[in-house]
Amino acid sequence: MGLFDKLRRRKKEPVSVGGAVESSSHSETIVGFVLLEQDDCDFDQFIHTMKKDWDINIEESSEEGNLFFEVDGIQVVCAYIGAPVPDREVEENAKLNILWREAEQVTSRHQSQIIVSVLNAPDAIQGHILFTKTASALLQLDHALAIYLAPLVVEARQYVETSYILKQDELPVSLWIFIGMYQNAEGASAYTYGLRNFGKEEIEIIHSANPLSDVFEMMFMTMTYVVENDVTLHDGETLGFTAEHKLPITRSKGVATEGSSLKIGY
Numbered sequence: 001m002g003l004f005d006k007l008r009r010r011k012k013e014p015v016s017v018g019g020a021v022e023s024s025s026h027s028e029t030i031v032g033f034v035l036l037e038q039d040d041c042d043f044d045q046f047i048h049t050m051k052k053d054w055d056i057n058i059e060e061s062s063e064e065g066n067l068f069f070e071v072d073g074i075q076v077v078c079a080y081i082g083a084p085v086p087d088r089e090v091e092e093n094a095k096l097n098i099l100w101r102e103a104e105q106v107t108s109r110h111q112s113q114i115i116v117s118v119l120n121a122p123d124a125i126q127g128h129i130l131f132t133k134t135a136s137a138l139l140q141l142d143h144a145l146a147i148y149l150a151p152l153v154v155e156a157r158q159y160v161e162t163s164y165i166l167k168q169d170e171l172p173v174s175l176w177i178f179i180g181m182y183q184n185a186e187g188a189s190a191y192t193y194g195l196r197n198f199g200k201e202e203i204e205i206i207h208s209a210n211p212l213s214d215v216f217e218m219m220f221m222t223m224t225y226v227v228e229n230d231v232t233l234h235d236g237e238t239l240g241f242t243a244e245h246k247l248p249i250t251r252s253k254g255v256a257t258e259g260s261s262l263k264i265g266y
Contacts, residue, residue, distance in 0.1 A: 035110035
């Protein structure tokens with residue numbers, strides 16, 4: 001069982017944080033890069049997988065290496081490029097992946113890419129769900145290595161397996177939001193990258209005395225709770241995963257994030 005699965009099974013519903021659940025319609029174009037080890041792309045196989053895994057019929061055919069289709073009014077563009085992502089951008093971000101130690105080595109083998117774009121989604125959740133289904137099917141192509149959604153890098157098999165929780169009406173938030181981790185003499189720290197895509201503020205835990213693994217789990221549970229329940233956390237509130245557990249929330253200038261962020265006192 002992978003770490004994503006362990007954390008998902010341990011996820012708990014927090015006690016009231018004192019903040020209201022607010023509807024969010026935040027939505028922008030979602031873009032990711034499917035990395036292929038060879039200069040080859042079989043869109044027919046992808047179309048077959050979309051039908052088999054997600055019961056999505058794609059009647060369009062690819063033209064000049066591009067595939068355009070629409071699902072419930074949401075547009076999807078899959079653009080094949082027979083060249084790797086330039087300037088070692090993927091490999092440098094792969095170094096940040098604490099869940100996949102071989103990420104830099106494996107992604108360095110990619111020779112081509114499929115740029116996946118989802119446009120005109122009515123809200124961020126629906127857009128990300130369709131993106132995930134599309135990416136999951138593409139990552140089952142014969143030469144798929146990984147997917148890159150800056151700065152998140154996920155191994156192909158792990159992404160596909162995690163995407164299947166959509167079949168149980170769960171949201172694969174770990175595929176949508178990056179958790180950065182670092183540690184120094186002052187303690188363990190973590191930050192999110194991607195919550196703003198859902199109309200939320202990024203979250204940080206700074207210089208915690210807890211082990212790095214516990215800090216990661218706390219951040220994972222918090223961001224998942226925020227996205228799944230469309231919760232907006234506010235400065236001055238507390239967050240708790242048990243009746244006795246009350247962690248202070250403060251807003252201040254980001255340490256590892258741009259702009260301001262919400263700091264969880266953990």
